[in-house]
Amino acid sequence: MDFYAPVARAFIGPLWAAWERSPYLRHFRELKDREYEAAPVAQKKQWDVLRGMIRHAFDEVPYYQSVWTGAGIDPERIQDWNDFESIPVLTKADIRAHGPELIARGYDRRDLRRKATSGSTGVSLEVWVDEPSMQFKRACTLLADERSGWRFGEPVAMIWGNPEYLKRGWRGRLRNTLLERARYLDTLKMDEETMARFAAELTRRPPSLIFGHAHSVYLFAEFVHSRGLGPIRPRGVITSAMILHDWQRQAIEGTFACKVTNRYGCEEVSLIASECERHEGLHVNGDGVYVELIRDGRPVGPGEPGSVVVTDLTNRAMPIIRYQVGDVASWADHPCSCGRGMPLLERVEGREADFVSTIHGELISGISLTENFAMLVPGIAQLQIIQEEFDRFTFRIVKGDDFGPESLSRIAELVAQRFGQESKFDCEFVGMIPQEPSGKYRFCISKLPNAFSDHKISVVSIQ
Ligand SMILES: [Zn+2]
Structure with missing residues (x-):
């Protein structure tokens, strides 16, 4: 039983907000009403x-x-x-x-x-x-995050790069200890040792929420599952900052025995949309x-x-x-x-740039493309597809145990089917799919413009 959470929720949170002179909890109540x-x-x-x-x-x-x-x-x-x-x-x-x-x-x-x-x-x-907008955005995010089953004041496991609170000095640390109660697995230092340590910690002191980049949470879930660690039983998982594939969702929900709440936003405007407890789509943060x-x-x-x-x-x-x-x-x-x-x-x-446009003028979602290849080609643990030119592709592959010659011929078959007989491809075998500098992963990258990215929809720009 976590006796501290109601205290954090009812007292520490409001006191801290008063000290910061932040109206975000008032906004939160209004939004909830x-x-x-x-x-x-x-x-x-x-x-x-x-x-x-x-x-x-x-x-x-x-x-x-x-x-x-x-x-x-x-x-x-x-x-x-x-x-x-x-x-x-x-x-x-x-x-x-x-x-x-x-x-x-x-x-x-x-x-x-x-x-x-x-x-x-x-x-x-x-x-x-501006600051009033920041505080309002904070309330919108809190409202959305509580739909995961987690409640403000309860402990959180963050699978994320660069812990934010460390940048805010002693105040940040104190606030994290008393209120945010977040423990971090730094996604820029994710390896067997850090993941094993984090899993042991979460087993000993369970978080109410696991929060992180979709693919990083997935990697951690797979690690916990394959090593038979845990059980780690949070009330909810929130994935953010990148695409959540259906297979990732299944694996995460399987390992942690709870639902994944997917959230979508961007740095420029913060929260854009988020799933509710029914998981039937993402509600716009209207x-x-x-x-x-x-x-x-x-x-x-x-x-x-x-x-x-x-x-x-x-x-x-x-x-x-x-x-x-x-x-x-x-x-x-x-x-x-x-x-x-x-x-x-x-x-x-x-992303717009994740869409592949074929020689035949088709526009294919990179997400479904990667899922499709990963499912149909035997022995692929992870895959990144890069469209170099209209008819040339690079496959970055993390091999699974049963990768063999038949995997390569299957890829050739699928390339011809999806992108046209003329299309060529190279395979690069890697230990892992490289992260972007932000800590995110991309599964499909097209180096060509397409109907979304060529800015046809931008009618005017000033000189
Ligand atoms: Zn709903």
Whole structure:
């Protein structure tokens, strides 16, 4: 029995928030009160907030003033969601090129929180977030995370790179001891020894939640399972920051005997969508963001993959309006049975750059492609597919026990089937799939532009 958790929840949390002068627990209670609000009511509120943000952006942000005026957009004439779609999309390139012009007048960067992503080009992208928005985002994330079964104040096992609290000195350490109660398996130092030690620790003192990058949690689950360690029995597992494959979900749920709650977000706007306790899709975090899915400039229907375009509803310091995140997702064709009104994503398909475009003009989701190959080719422990050119592929393979000549001929067969008879491939055998600098893994990388990534949906950019 964890007697400390209710104390942390009822006393330490509120005291610490008061000391930090943070309203996030108040936001959290308000969000919880209207979690099941009917969709039309929630949408009306969302629209009002969005209108306010559009006006603010046009009045106070030089970038939007210039681009929208150039595109003939009059914010006063944006009366409904259709009008809203006429606003030009904001790309990563736009943010890189015009960062300072995206900061609203009256805000000083020294008072803002810097969020940086490394990005596939290696050039980092900076977004600046004001403190009220940060605290609101924190509440949205807490609300979503509690749907995993974990409760605020209970201990957490983090499978993550760079423990955040260590950067905050003694305050960070104290806060972690008293409130966050997180123990870390550093994903940048994941090996047999660190995993064995972590497993022993979690067996001795069980966490209520295991949280981490999908693939890293999967690797840890496989390790615990294959060595017969544990049992480790958390109430929930949350995976974040990258694609969760169905086979990974099954393996994780098998090892830890609980459900996986998948969460989707990005550094620039924080939480975008998250599963609820029913696991029928990912609910959009409609209090924090407005989400569109677009292909060739038009909204896609349920089940069709579309590029994720997100509008941040709270960050007034650097308004992020119709931002093309670089990921692809699809809408569910049914509401979730839990009764929450916010729109439901069926799945996050991957990054735009994870989609393979074939010689025949087909666009294949890299996620399903990798799953498919891994399932049909015998002896593959892990796989990364890289599209070098339209008709040339590299397979990075971690061999399993039964990898043999028949595995290679099976790959050749599948390459011809999926990518065309003309296509060629090379195999590279590796000990493990290399991580990105961020600690994430990518299973399919296309070096070619495609219908999502060629910025057809970006109608205007300023010179
Ligand atoms: Zn639901």
